[in-house]
Amino acid sequence: MKLQRSKPDRERGGSVAEFALLAPVFVVLLFGMVEFGLAMYAKGVITNASREGARLGVVYGTPRKTEAEIIARIREYLNKAGFYATPEVTIDVTGEGGSSGTTLTVSVSYPYTFQVLPRFVQGLTGTRNISANTKMLME
Template sequence: MYQRTPVGGPNRRGAAAVEMALVTPFFVMLVFGIIEFGRAMMVCNLITNAAREGTRAAVLDGSTNAAVTQSVQTFLVGALGVSASDISVAIAVTPATGNPSPGNVIANCLPRDSITVTVQVPYNRVALIPGNYLQSKQLIGQNTMRHE
């Protein structure tokens, strides 16, 4: 009877284990990178939603800058679990044609003034994987609505 030997001969024993040992770290890094990127995209959407909530609160009569800031911070603290001190909220008011400048004070806004709410959160406060690679980056969300 004739027995065929596998291609490459018997000295290929353990080759799969060595190849796996070489490829696994890169594969794991790729998977964790995909997870971290997905998390960053989710957080960006939440920050944009927080800016939208703040702008909705800002366009109502009787609202104040402090109330809008509190609304944004409450939304993000509940959604992301970050501290309120990590959340930066900037409010800018652009007067409509013919309206006097309210000076970025929502209480002084007149109808048709544009209110822009910009929210920033440091990336390292919301990252799943700790590291210094994106430590100085900010995740930003912005929304603009017209005061009614």
């Protein structure tokens, strides 16, 4: 029968010290993944809102949709996706109401604010501008 030896006194608490050194790194990585996922979600929503507005402007017949109608559709899409603070969203529409074959350009820009990472990472500012541009030909 083998007897187990206990660890010498100088090795006790080593795993606690290692955990204390690595835990903050893991926490920052975890929050980084969550923040990056939220930023990618925002990029997808902004891109789809831009596409939705452009599609409304080029497809839905005569009379052509006005800039105000296109912007209203984009804001409606953003509200449904959870972007309720829409006054900070910038929407630019050019070429609306044109004839068949002309280009309609819709640009949507949103200032995304990081919630947690700026507190941990010194060089990361709190806000990044997320934008999307969509160009479609009038039908």
